[in-house]
Amino acid sequence: MPEETPKPEANNPEKEDASRQQRRQVARWTQEFLRWMPLGGSGGVFASFLLQQQWAQAVIMLPVTAIAGVWAAYSKNFVEQLQDIYADRAKQDAKNLVSWMDSLNEALKWQFSGFDAKYLKVQSSACVDYYGDDFKQQQGFMSPTLSQVYVPLMLDPSSLSLHQRSPSNRKLEEAQTEGCQIWDFLAQVRQVPAYQFIAIVADGGFGKTTLLRHITYTYAQGRYRRYRAPKFRPVLLYLRKWRDKIAEEKLSLPELIRLHIHDLSKAKPLPVPPLWAESLLERGEALILLDGFDEVADAQRPAVARWINTQVTTYGKARFLLSSRQGGFEAYQKLVDEAPDTSTKMPTTLTVREFTRQQRADFLKPWYLCQQQHTTQRKTSDVAQTAAQRASDLLAQIEQQPDLQRLAGNPLMLNLIAWVHWYAPGDQLPRERGKLYQTICDLQLGARPTAKRVVMLLDSAQERQQVLQGLALTMVQQEAVQLEKAETLKALKPHLEAVDDAASPAQFLKDATNISELLYEPDPKEYAFSHLSFRNYFAALEMQRLEHQQTGQEGQLFDQWRNDKWRETILLYSALLKPKPLEAFVRQGCQLGEDAVALAYRCFQLYPHPEKLPTGAEAFAAELRPLRYQQLETYLQNQQWRDADVETYRMMIQTINKEFGWFSAEDLQTFPCLDLLILDDLWLKYSKDESGTSKFGFSVQKQIWIECGSPTEYDDNWKKFGDRVGWRKDNLWLKFPDLTFNLKKSPKGEFPVWGDDVGVGSGGVVFSLSSIAQRLVECKR
Numbered sequence: 001m002p003e004e005t006p007k008p009e010a011n012n013p014e015k016e017d018a019s020r021q022q023r024r025q026v027a028r029w030t031q032e033f034l035r036w037m038p039l040g041g042s043g044g045v046f047a048s049f050l051l052q053q054q055w056a057q058a059v060i061m062l063p064v065t066a067i068a069g070v071w072a073a074y075s076k077n078f079v080e081q082l083q084d085i086y087a088d089r090a091k092q093d094a095k096n097l098v099s100w101m102d103s104l105n106e107a108l109k110w111q112f113s114g115f116d117a118k119y120l121k122v123q124s125s126a127c128v129d130y131y132g133d134d135f136k137q138q139q140g141f142m143s144p145t146l147s148q149v150y151v152p153l154m155l156d157p158s159s160l161s162l163h164q165r166s167p168s169n170r171k172l173e174e175a176q177t178e179g180c181q182i183w184d185f186l187a188q189v190r191q192v193p194a195y196q197f198i199a200i201v202a203d204g205g206f207g208k209t210t211l212l213r214h215i216t217y218t219y220a221q222g223r224y225r226r227y228r229a230p231k232f233r234p235v236l237l238y239l240r241k242w243r244d245k246i247a248e249e250k251l252s253l254p255e256l257i258r259l260h261i262h263d264l265s266k267a268k269p270l271p272v273p274p275l276w277a278e279s280l281l282e283r284g285e286a287l288i289l290l291d292g293f294d295e296v297a298d299a300q301r302p303a304v305a306r307w308i309n310t311q312v313t314t315y316g317k318a319r320f321l322l323s324s325r326q327g328g329f330e331a332y333q334k335l336v337d338e339a340p341d342t343s344t345k346m347p348t349t350l351t352v353r354e355f356t357r358q359q360r361a362d363f364l365k366p367w368y369l370c371q372q373q374h375t376t377q378r379k380t381s382d383v384a385q386t387a388a389q390r391a392s393d394l395l396a397q398i399e400q401q402p403d404l405q406r407l408a409g410n411p412l413m414l415n416l417i418a419w420v421h422w423y424a425p426g427d428q429l430p431r432e433r434g435k436l437y438q439t440i441c442d443l444q445l446g447a448r449p450t451a452k453r454v455v456m457l458l459d460s461a462q463e464r465q466q467v468l469q470g471l472a473l474t475m476v477q478q479e480a481v482q483l484e485k486a487e488t489l490k491a492l493k494p495h496l497e498a499v500d501d502a503a504s505p506a507q508f509l510k511d512a513t514n515i516s517e518l519l520y521e522p523d524p525k526e527y528a529f530s531h532l533s534f535r536n537y538f539a540a541l542e543m544q545r546l547e548h549q550q551t552g553q554e555g556q557l558f559d560q561w562r563n564d565k566w567r568e569t570i571l572l573y574s575a576l577l578k579p580k581p582l583e584a585f586v587r588q589g590c591q592l593g594e595d596a597v598a599l600a601y602r603c604f605q606l607y608p609h610p611e612k613l614p615t616g617a618e619a620f621a622a623e624l625r626p627l628r629y630q631q632l633e634t635y636l637q638n639q640q641w642r643d644a645d646v647e648t649y650r651m652m653i654q655t656i657n658k659e660f661g662w663f664s665a666e667d668l669q670t671f672p673c674l675d676l677l678i679l680d681d682l683w684l685k686y687s688k689d690e691s692g693t694s695k696f697g698f699s700v701q702k703q704i705w706i707e708c709g710s711p712t713e714y715d716d717n718w719k720k721f722g723d724r725v726g727w728r729k730d731n732l733w734l735k736f737p738d739l740t741f742n743l744k745k746s747p748k749g750e751f752p753v754w755g756d757d758v759g760v761g762s763g764g765v766v767f768s769l770s771s772i773a774q775r776l777v778e779c780k781r
Helices: 013-036 041-051 055-071 075-113 115-125 182-186 208-220 223-227 239-249 253-264 276-282 298-314 326-338 357-376 381-400 402-408 411-423 433-451 461-477 485-497 505-514 532-549 555-559 564-576 579-590 594-605 617-628 630-637 641-655 665-669 673-686 698-707 716-725 763-778
Strands: 197-201 233-238 286-291 319-324 348-352 519-523 526-529
Touching: 115 208, 115 233, 115 253, 182 197, 182 208, 182 223, 182 348, 197 208, 197 326, 208 223, 208 233, 208 286, 208 319, 233 239, 233 253, 239 253, 239 298, 253 276, 276 286, 298 319, 298 326, 319 326, 326 564, 357 381, 357 411, 381 402, 381 411, 402 411, 411 433, 433 461, 433 532, 433 564, 461 485, 461 505, 461 532, 461 564, 485 505, 485 526, 505 519, 526 532, 532 564, 555 564, 564 579, 564 594, 579 594, 579 617, 594 617, 594 630, 594 641, 617 630, 617 673, 630 641, 630 673, 641 673, 665 763, 673 698, 673 763, 698 716, 698 763
Parallel strands: 197 319, 197 348, 233 286, 286 319
Antiparallel strands: 519 526
């Protein structure tokens, strides 16, 4: 039987009219949408769904189609249509969407334009030379590149606590003697949270800035892979350059990065893509290198310290390196610790070790080769042989003279020694820091211009130096690292008039910059001394000259005794004094208060002629010793255990003639018995409990150490010791702030730990405590 054809449904006029009206309404919407929608696949699919009244599919396709429409820049009609439907709220939303899409469009455009590569190229170009903006290479010498002469600095890992170490990085545990490189830490920067923020701390001339430039250059050149370090985009920011912007304008880090790139690319402007800096920071691909917190003016330090802390905590995925001299870094720690902000991030602190014999050779040999090739304009084997011979001659002189060895441990001093030796290879090399500076000044202001038959303003090198001394003291008084040209000329004028009232300040400035090169332009129309240490040396000389003219000028030094920016000038000034005035100077410094004794004692330690002191070196040291321990005794009397612990470390490190860092095996094996016993006796005296038993002190710890098997390495016996003295809890090592600090509640032997930066339970403490325990056996009461 044939199938029946289905009969059409009877017409329903009302239903047909409603359906027709819906189709017409949809057609109007579709036509209106097509007016501003780009013709394309997504628009056609969306229209098809609408016409077929497939609402769910149409809703799904709507965002895709809308984005495609916005991407095609039909924003005006889009905003108008949204306004018709959603009124004012929709209009604002659409504007925001258009703005976001425009930014995304720009970002993608720059992504494909190779902006990253262009940025890395300009950042790399700023770091090619070995001598950066903080140091002026003298005319007549070749300025080598970083790649030619850079010697890796060795950093001290001994003080790192366990939470600052990676279990996989055994090199840190094995490096108590020779130290580590910064790449040992950067290689673990994603595994160890404490490495998100690292501070590099050292005295002037130890190569902190050069280290940051080396890191920047290595990353910009893509050579970080050889160190097994993760990929980052480096951003090197000199705080002396940007401190005003940070303190006064309160720029965000992305804004500062954009200014930095603009400054780098002045010759050929490099526009920064929208959101590029923000994206870099938020994705954790930025390595921010902040150089020279110590060069930030005192008035600006609180704002800059808070700003740094804010950036570190805000951009938790980015990585930060901060460099500073010790005094500046101590100020940073204090400012951040006292800030009202609830979120603070203290850096992992690494100190720079002195150059070893091998490092000195690794620098001098290529440095001499560069100079010899530059002088002869040849790269032949005989030139290389001559350079090697001259380098060997200088190295031999350094090794034969202990005073010269100590100077050459500082990379800047080694540079200056090399200059002097190159220019006058047969002359006796200076063995004192001040004399080395003076030799350089004599060469630059007198001998070299004369040899070249170059005429300079003023009749003699001494007169030229006196003017520079006056400028230097003015800059120290203003705490200025560099001055604008108008300020420099104003500062020069009175000192120049005192020598020759007809001399032109502008001409003198030109000579000092282009001929003697003791001044230079770190930025256009701004002037600074070729190194900060030269400024401080000249300022010390001027203070000495003024003191000779009118007694009482030293008062200015005592007024600034606690100002870390004056510290180097004070030390250099004290080294210039005759023996008897030096004793008086040190005694007066001690009278400024318990916290002032440390610097006074340091003046005595660094005095180049202790054998000439009227009192005698040993007798004078014995006179100062009780004064040195006053601050510690005050802390112990008041049961300020944390402050007392930090002060104990400071006293010990100063006793071995250092200002910071950690202890070598030799340091502790030869630690003066008298000082060790004084420290121990003070802790024993002021830590007695109700029964009269001392709870703290080295000898208390020694007895517990013996009872735990006398551990000399990190093992179960050391963990047992940690449990006994309260450094471990629930099988975890405590951080220093988490200790008890309470005489009644603290376990026996909890202190001393040797300071906040030491790291409870670290390998360095194992080694140090065992060495001290053994030294106590040798030191008889």
